[in-house]
Amino acid sequence: MTTPASIQRKIIHVDMDCFYAAVEMRDQPELANVPLAVGGMRSGRGVLTTCNYIARQYGIRSAMPTHKAMQLCPDLVLVPPRMAAYQDASQQVQAIFHDYADAIEPLSLDEAYLDVTSSQACRGSATLIAEQIRQDIFDKTGLTASAGVAPVKFLAKIASDLNKPNGLFVIKPEQVSEFIETLALEKISGVGKVSIEKLHHQGLYTGGDIRRAERDKLKQIFGKFGEMLWMRCQGVDERAVSNDRQRKSVAVERTFAQDEGDQGILVERLMALLPELQRRSEKHLKQAKMNKLGVKVKFADFQQTTKEQQCQQIDETTLLELFNEALARGKGKAVRLIGLHIGLAPEQQNQSPQLILPF
Template sequence: MRKIIHIDMDCFFAAVEMRDNPALKHIPIAIGGSRQARGVISTCNYPARAYGVRSAMPTGQALKLCPHLTLLSGNMEKYSAASRQIRAIFARYTDSIEPLSLDEAYLDVTDCPLFHGSATRIAEDIRRSIFIETGLTASAGVAPNKFLAKIASDENKPDGLCVITPDEVSSFVKKLPLKRLPGVGAKTAERLSQLGLNYCADIATAPLPLLVKQFGSLADSLLKRSQGIDERPVCSREQRKSLGVERTLEHDLLQYTECVETLSQLLPQLQRRLDHYSNTAAGRLTPIQKVGIKLKFSDFRQTTVEKQGQPLQLDKLLPLLDEAWQRRQQQGVRLIGLQIGFKTAALQQLALPF
């Protein structure tokens, strides 16, 4: 029986800024963009969220919802330093740590002897240590697997704890909306709802051929998650799946040649990031599988064109850019991104009992 904790820092970037400047604590703030230039919100504090501001929202839209929003450019060096502090705290409890980003991670504490092996008390102590040593709050979910632990960490945000014991798994997932399952986006949730499938309990009575026909490979995940099943192990070694750079433009680009020029500026940026990653142990073992170009248009549609075995050279990237450009439907281009995908080794799935 596994004991998994998912730790998720509360509005991490914004929380660091509020910690360092208490005057920001009770006013709406967001990290990302500016009033003079376009961009997207990286994160925001809870006063801003009360106005409907959310992560990944265009800055212009956020300012319409909250005109008095305080925008901060952010300080990645400061956030990374806080993240290292937090990960050092994790390491006191277990070596089995899977970071998902600077502000969240899975911890497998199955074999941790502290607090007589109580995952609940371990999670409480982790949260207490984080607050005492960094001045930041964290929310935690405790469950028998990664999927449920991540769902649980969002139940009592901010600064909360939710525990799903093995005996509670069945009753918990039955009431869980399908839209909260990994891989179920807005469009998939709408298709599920049209079939009368809104909660995990509904999947149990749905004909398997129907699920396979409607959702293909996602059907297997829907069936497992709706029963609370997730056999994925916590992976201590980080294996990056992709690497990319992108630029939100000050003005929409209306000419193809302007996109080529921007792409030529992004290419050396990506190459520097790749060189840095290649110098790490994981990077030396991870070959490039594909290269892709992303365009976001004036109407906020976006498209990505990818090709396997593609060299990271401008002349080889232009056919991908041209294909993406043809999809613009007379719209301008507001964002250009360049990304590479790595080959990742398939992880052995462990079938462990609850």
């Protein structure tokens, strides 16, 4: 759908609040006022899927090892995930989105982008649409959602996190420049631990710092990432809201019940993952070409490394070479997790450049 050049895009990012935990609290009201986490059973190498906001007050977070979470909060209540219940709630939420937007881009079960530029609902106000969507979600599912409204995608996503839980934050087009000026760079999607350290080393901490930096210098130092970051901090994000997202990789991994240091056993376990990777890859390789093969190793101290190589097919010899190189980085440390993955080359399409439209 092409938007007329006289109209500014209106993007909403909706993010459910502690989604899995919220479904559990809704279905089991006795859990509503206790520190709660989903996943990560006490025995073995459990990892939390998510937790409620009471648990977060103890410093607990998603993807935290269970044993660490229990140290922070001995009274933490753990429940196993119920994917069928979460998928059912997600389908109800997605149905609500279709009442207000034609262009919807789901990111996961609990979040999505909506382009409501042309929506006539709520007198065409993106702010009112976001409020109504949140109300509909609560009325129909008993769950709360937070939302961000902005003229571009990356700002809408940042905004949805600013008034959590059960909140709304709006960045109007005339507020974009002021908002970005003091925006911490780590808030921008794609800026991780490694890149933020490099940015800080260059004296770059906020969006305003990037705005005033030389574009060519950023590109020289950081490559395409530097170019992307400079554009974002000018308020430019040309990505359209699209439900035609292409998978970029397929992966499989396993966490061991006990750390393993025997290289022969590790190789056997790695090769045992191959059939599952091939099974998961089969349907995707009918639509895209493989362009990369890689392995992942997480050591007993939770340090993690990945080794990849350009490759057009799953080759066992190449895989073993990559695995041995990854293991060597641990300098003899035992291993708690191994994984392998393939990269998928995106389909080449001729696309006209999109305009960043005025309000």
